[in-house]
Amino acid sequence: MKPPLFRYQAPKTLKEAVIALASDPDAMVLAGGQSLLPALNFRLASPSLLVDIQHIDELKGISIAHGQIIVKAMTRHRELELDERVRQANPLIAETMAHVAHIPIRNRGTVVGSLCHADGAAEVPLVLILLGGSVVVEGPSGRREIEADKFFRFHLSTARRRDEIAVEARFPVLPAGSGWAFDELTRRHGDYAIAGVGAVVRLDAGGHANDIRLAACGVASRPIRLLEAEKLLSGTALGEAELKAAGKAAADLVSAPDDMHATNAYRRRVVAALVRRMVAKAAARARTRQ
Amino acid sequence: MTSRRLKRRFAETAEDPTLQVSLTVNGELIERTASVRMLLSDFLRHELGLTGTHVGCEHGICGCCTVLIDGKAARSCLTLVAQADGTEVTTIEALAAEDGKLHPIQQAFKESHALQCGYCTPGMIMNIFGRFNEPEPLDLSDQGIRTMLSGNLCRCTGYVNIVAAVRRAAQLLGRV
Numbered sequence: 379m380k381p382p383l384f385r386y387q388a389p390k391t392l393k394e395a396v397i398a399l400a401s402d403p404d405a406m407v408l409a410g411g412q413s414l415l416p417a418l419n420f421r422l423a424s425p426s427l428l429v430d431i432q433h434i435d436e437l438k439g440i441s442i443a444h445g446q447i448i449v450k451a452m453t454r455h456r457e458l459e460l461d462e463r464v465r466q467a468n469p470l471i472a473e474t475m476a477h478v479a480h481i482p483i484r485n486r487g488t489v490v491g492s493l494c495h496a497d498g499a500a501e502v503p504l505v506l507i508l509l510g511g512s513v514v515v516e517g518p519s520g521r522r523e524i525e526a527d528k529f530f531r532f533h534l535s536t537a538r539r540r541d542e543i544a545v546e547a548r549f550p551v552l553p554a555g556s557g558w559a560f561d562e563l564t565r566r567h568g569d570y571a572i573a574g575v576g577a578v579v580r581l582d583a584g585g586h587a588n589d590i591r592l593a594a595c596g597v598a599s600r601p602i603r604l605l606e607a608e609k610l611l612s613g614t615a616l617g618e619a620e621l622k623a624a625g626k627a628a629a630d631l632v633s634a635p636d637d638m639h640a641t642n643a644y645r646r647r648v649v650a651a652l653v654r655r656m657v658a659k660a661a662a663r664a665r666t667r668q
Numbered sequence: 669m670t671s672r673r674l675k676r677r678f679a680e681t682a683e684d685p686t687l688q689v690s691l692t693v694n695g696e697l698i699e700r701t702a703s704v705r706m707l708l709s710d711f712l713r714h715e716l717g718l719t720g721t722h723v724g725c726e727h728g729i730c731g732c733c734t735v736l737i738d739g740k741a742a743r744s745c746l747t748l749v750a751q752a753d754g755t756e757v758t759t760i761e762a763l764a765a766e767d768g769k770l771h772p773i774q775q776a777f778k779e780s781h782a783l784q785c786g787y788c789t790p791g792m793i794m795n796i797f798g799r800f801n802e803p804e805p806l807d808l809s810d811q812g813i814r815t816m817l818s819g820n821l822c823r824c825t826g827y828v829n830i831v832a833a834v835r836r837a838a839q840l841l842g843r844v
Contacts, residue, residue, distance in 0.1 A: 381707070383684055383705065385685050385704070408751070411748065412728065412746055415707075416728050419727050428704075430750065432751060456740070479819070480818055480819025481795070481799060482731065483819065485737075485798075486743070486746065568819055
């Protein structure tokens with residue numbers, strides 16, 4: 379199918395883009411287009427104006443400063459995945475990015491675009507939630523930073539207003555001495571996750587978890603922190619019994635209904651297994667980094 | 669005669685805005701006026717007659733329409749030609765030599781009987797070509813090759829011979 383009629387603008391500066399977006403309530407931002415183009419082809423989206431931000435130099439590039447990896451709006455998935463500085467600063471990111479669709483999609487799709495698309499099963503929003511990052515948006519009334527917890531509202535819905543452009547995402551670097559892990563279950567590599575779990579674990583000298591963060595995607599209307607499971611594991615030596623209890627607590631947060639890919643009951647089992655495995659893997663890595 | 673209802677639902681073609689695009693396709697500079705909503709796949713096929721780029725699903729699942737944009741594999745059905753303005757596009761037509769000598773990846777697909785109807789083949793080859801052009805190391809295990817090909821669907825041969833062809837191509841290109 380072909381996209382419906384729309385007008386198209388490709389401004390060179392952010393200022394012009396903000397004005398263009400605010401000029402029309404049915405305008406949409408086009409970055410990499412890897413989610414928007416299918417939606418247009420299916421006629422699920424019918425914007426009257428597309429504001430293409432690909433020529434705006436101030437929206438390009440990755441920088442690392444003050445413990446934050448700053449990813450500008452036009453940064454493609456593959457750029458972030460292969461960036462050696464990012465790999466050093468937070469290896470969780472590259473490990474997770476390898477699961478985002480396929481390389482040809484990652485070559486074009488943008489990291490910030492995936493955050494704004496906010497698919498409940500997508501990996502990048504999970505990373506932002508897991509690390510406690512944020513999204514910076516700019517609109518006619520200025521710039522504001524939105525914490526990850528407040529950014530994702532529902533499947534395909536975020537706290538970004540229609541007249542705001544997400545200009546950058548901020549991913550914290552991995553805390554010193556922490557281990558990390560991410561994995562997901564899919565029918566084929568690159569598909570949306572039936573369920574995915576990410577973990578960041580730090581251990582004290584006695585091998586007890588003194589800082590643990592867990593998040594899941596594909597199990598609810600948005601990526602979620604697995605707070606109850608974190609609480610059960612915190613301060614423990616991450617033994618078999620604790621991992622099992624944490625898996626069960628995580629499973630209780632699965633709210634996704636049965637669909638063509640998996641039942642709710644199956645997703646619960648997948649999440650519980652992934653929590654056990656990811657915590658164990660992250661803890662093993664933390665031991666080698668101490 | 670167009671009914672009034674239809675007219676209300678569908679905008680007039682005259683309302684379809686156009687823009688000037690200028691891009692390099694297989695080494696040749698192309699300057700055209702195109703509809704702003706024209707997909708790169710349609711531009712290549714309908715405007716330039718480069719029908720080697722196939723169109724399967726038109727929503728990014730099948731991978732048939734894969735081309736290189738600035739040297740990197742991309743879905744031409746998920747790219748507006750407007751987005752490709754100023755870029756360098758490479759299609760399957762550019763791979764074989766002028767005298768018809770096949771590119772090593774094409775040769776490997778031929779030798780390994782890695783195609784049946786051939787509809788998915790241009791996309792497969794452009795994806796692999798793009799991946800081989802990257803400096804990142806290749807995982808040439810069965811699983812690694814299947815992951816590499818995960819964005820390309822074949823509905824007739826199955827993947828055994830395609831996996832073999834990718835491995836053979838890596839040999840021919842000295843990537844093992």
